Amino acid sequence: MRRPETPERARLMTRIPIASRLTSLFTFLALLASPSFLSANDTVPDSSDPEVQPVHGLAMHGAPKYPEGFSHFDYINPDAPKGGALKMAVVANGFDSFNPFDIRGVAAAGISNYVYDTLLEYSADEAFSMYGLIAESVETPENRSFVVFNLREEARFQDGEPITAEDVAFSFETLTTKGHPFYRNYYADVSKVTVENPLRIRFDFQQTSNRELPLILGQMPILPAHYWESREFGENGLTPPVGSGAYRIGSFEAGRSIVYERMDDYWAKDLAVRKGRFNFDRIRYDYYTDDTVALEAFKAGNFDFRIESSAKNWATAYIGDKFDNGTIIKEAIEHHRPTGxxxxxxxxxxxxxxxxxxxxxxxxxxxxxxxxxxxxxxxxxxxxxxxxxxxxxxxxxxxxxxxxxxxxxxxxxxxxxxxxxxxxxxxxxxxxxxxxxxxxxxxxxxxxxxxxxxxxxxxxxxxxxxxxxxxxxxxxxxxxxxxxxxxxxxxxxxxxxxxxxxxxxxxxxxxxxxxxxxxxxxxxxxxxxxxxxxxxxxxxxxxxxxxxxxxxxxxxxxxxxxxxxxxxxxxxxxxxxxxxxxxxxxxxxxxxxLAKDRVAYWSYLKHPEKPPKNGTDLDNWWAEP
The missing domain is CATH 3.10.105.10 (Dipeptide-binding Protein; Domain 3)
Incomplete structure (x- = not known):
């Protein structure tokens, strides 16, 4: 299961690919044989089954925590104000790509999280449950031999084009054939993809013992087929892409900084899985090649939030008048996630x-x-x-x-x-x-x-x-x-x-x-x-x-x-x-x-009183008006 992207030092780690290698090419080809594709124009089997009903959410085991019609996740502030800016630092030697799904190059920090939406949204206070985002509902039998995603009619890409089942099929095929090798293995058990109508897509599986597969398919980022039809997927470079997420790329300086701008007309802003989240109007990342310089820049007010990975820094560097008078807050936030x-x-x-x-x-x-x-x-x-x-x-x-x-x-x-x-x-x-x-x-x-x-x-x-x-x-x-x-x-x-x-x-x-x-x-x-x-x-x-x-x-x-x-x-x-x-x-x-997140932030940043069990998630924070 994918874990949420984390800030600061961990962002560099998440850019190291999470792909797979095989012992022999023949094993690789056998395992990753391309699934068959059917479009809406082909003859398709009737996937309706009276025992398989559409549901709003899906849990790995048992029932999901949140009932149908829930208003928001418990760990967020549904009344969090929108506005302000969040300035972040990345300690790395820059970036050279806006394509986080390709093995080549180093993608800009935050791009997969802010620019692209997925079929389902992860709940941070459950072991593994997901709820409808681009997909309004999910259908899967008890043995989970297939899954059907029913898309929301209102779902849109950032250029206003509707998100369709054809886009989902295109995303799957592109990621598993042209994307990072990780996707080929992650979705290796998919045997067939069927576009049943413009808002309905079905995935059939080679085996029925992989209960997780419907959920991890729900994590798949959805790419616009119309945008990529005239472009080479692996050669996008620093051309700002079209996504479906809450932010689009604004200004950037190659390898040095990038700004994400919140979309006022974001199609999903009122959904329960988005209520109280993605609150900043702008999110900026500046790149530093030295962590000591980055720490001093934080204390000088050049960026707003820092998660500290150094015990020495935590014990000795977060001192001074700004910490004493509450201008900068130092906080160890307890979490209950596996530390790996x-x-x-x-x-x-x-x-x-x-x-x-x-x-x-x-x-x-x-x-x-x-x-x-x-x-x-x-x-x-x-x-x-x-x-x-x-x-x-x-x-x-x-x-x-x-x-x-x-x-x-x-x-x-x-x-x-x-x-x-x-x-x-x-x-x-x-x-x-x-x-x-x-x-x-x-x-x-x-x-x-x-x-x-x-x-x-x-x-x-x-x-x-x-x-x-x-x-x-x-x-x-x-x-x-x-x-x-x-x-x-x-x-x-x-x-x-x-x-x-x-x-x-x-x-x-x-x-x-x-x-x-x-x-x-x-x-x-x-x-x-x-x-x-x-x-x-x-x-x-x-x-x-x-x-x-x-x-x-x-x-x-x-x-x-x-x-x-x-x-x-x-x-x-x-x-x-x-x-x-x-x-x-x-x-x-x-x-x-360490079972705590050591964070420091300027006092105009606020977060919910009750953090999720997985710990700090900046997407739930906001700026004081």
Whole structure:
């Protein structure tokens, strides 16, 4: 499931593609064979079914929270005033594209969120429910073997043209054949698309076990077919596109700034899913190449809102008269969303990291307790799950239904999964780091390494254990360098390379790295996106979010089980099993998490009293008149 776009540093991360790679071209072609298309002029089957009724919203499991005819989401202010401007900063080396759906180039911040609408709108206070936006209603049977979207007659693109089922079909075909590879895999189970009439479109599926597919099709951005018929999709560059969202592109300076202007005649402004949202008349993004400069610019009033990713900044930089007198507000907003996994990610495609014992050994070289105390002012907790901060996280030893799931694969799994609870290495206690380094040496010896003349050398090949950590943020060096120094005590040669954000994006897309620091976000309702992270079919496609190159048949089967979960309880147990197997693979050196959003903003910005469980969402904020 897609998570809402987040501001500041996370925006750069969301521009790193969430695509998939496949192990062989033939597997890729078989999986992604183009679905058949029928237009309204072709003969189509009658999709009417007396047992399938149109509904206003759809939940992954059970019934959606909000009833038909609801007036607005609970977590917004329906009376929020319209007007004013929101100025934001992006720390990156600019942008060169207004096409966020293509793998080429770096798209301008905010464009997919503000310029394009989707068929359905996500609710931020439920695990995974969606409600009608461009689509007025949805029809899907109990087994979810197909879905029908009934479009709103009043839905319009920004040039006034109506949104039709033909536009939806065009969007699907374009995204899955010309767009980012992510879309091909995300919608891979669609077997047929049928335009039944100008306001009704049906998607049939290859399998009926993928309950999430009707919802993720609802997340599809809708593109105007009439706009693109005379243009090449991948070569739009910096020509402002036509969308259907609440904002259009106003002024911009290539690579340096962009302004979005709210449309007064936005067709969806009075819908329940839009009430109290998108309140600013203008939203501006300015690009900064240095985060320290951006922070000072914020305090000087050059932009209005900042989400802080640095614990040191949060503890030491947000001080002074403007904070004391309330001109600038510093606030830690609690959230209850899964924090996912941030860590040093091993590229297991590289020979140096092909042995899990080597990967596990290196985890003992990271001293989280020292890092948290000396660099982060004790603000963080250690991450011990890919689904941290949620009921989806595995804990203790497997039992009950989770154990039953894992038993099927016992012969293929590390026996410690059943006997030792996972816990990231700790340096608490008298021995501290020294004990951990001894454990690392034992693991490396079992993997065939030995120390020769102060260097960790493979006893058979004679190759030294050496690798490079790729960074794009200089501020992260203070975390990486102590890790490098600890590993140097083991005779491991670690180099650190700092590159600009554009080069970083390209190298990550092409898996041209040994190790990176990266976040793998999760939602309360994991599903098809797990293929992008962990499935062997995504390990060799440029742009994948399978950064580690995971290619494990057990992981692949567990991913399928998660996608096919018939109800919430089964989803929880299957996800915990997947989490436990991933942890045993030692694909990352786990970092830390924080169950709060650290935000600072100028006092003329206001937000609802009750934030959604997913945390801060600027689309619900407004400017004081």
């Amino acid at each position: 996994m941030q860590g040093f990610i091993f590229n297991t495609r590289k020979e140096v990291f092909s042995d899990p014992r080597v990967r596990e050994a290196l985890t003992y070289g990271f001293d989280f307790e020292w890092t948290n105390k000396n660099l982060f002012y004790g603000q963080y907790a250690r991450t011990n799950s890919y689904f941290e901060n949620s009921e989806l996280a595995s804990t203790g030893l497997p039992s009950g239904r989770e154990l039953e799931i894992l038993e099927k694969y016992r012969a293929q799994l590390d026996p410690e999964i059943f006997t030792e609870p996972f816990k990231a290495p700790s340096t608490d206690g008298k021995q501290g780091l020294r004990k951990n380094l001894r454990t690392a040496i034992d693991l490396l010896r079992s993997a065939g390494y030995e120390v020769r003349d102060g260097k960790m050398i493979h006893s058979e090949t004679g190759k030294p254990l050496k690798f490079e950590i790729l960074l794009f943020q200089k501020t992260f060096e203070r975390v990486v360098l102590p890790f490098k120094n600890n590993l140097a005590r083991l005779g491991i040669d670690v180099s650190v390379r700092l590159v600009d954000s554009n080069q970083y994006v390209q190298r990550v897309r092409e898996f041209d790295f040994d190790m990176i620091t990266q976040s793998i976000g999760q939602s309360d309702s994991p599903g098809n996106e797990q293929r992008e992270y962990w499935h062997s079919s995504t390990a060799d496609i440029n742009g994948s979010r399978n950064y580690a190159g995971v290619s494990d048949p057990v992981v692949g089967e567990l991913v399928s089980l998660v996608i096919q979960a018939p109800d919430r309880e089964e989803l929880v147990q299957r996800t915990r099993a997947l989490d436990r197997v991933l942890l045993s693979g030692h694909y990352v050196v786990p970092h830390w998490f």
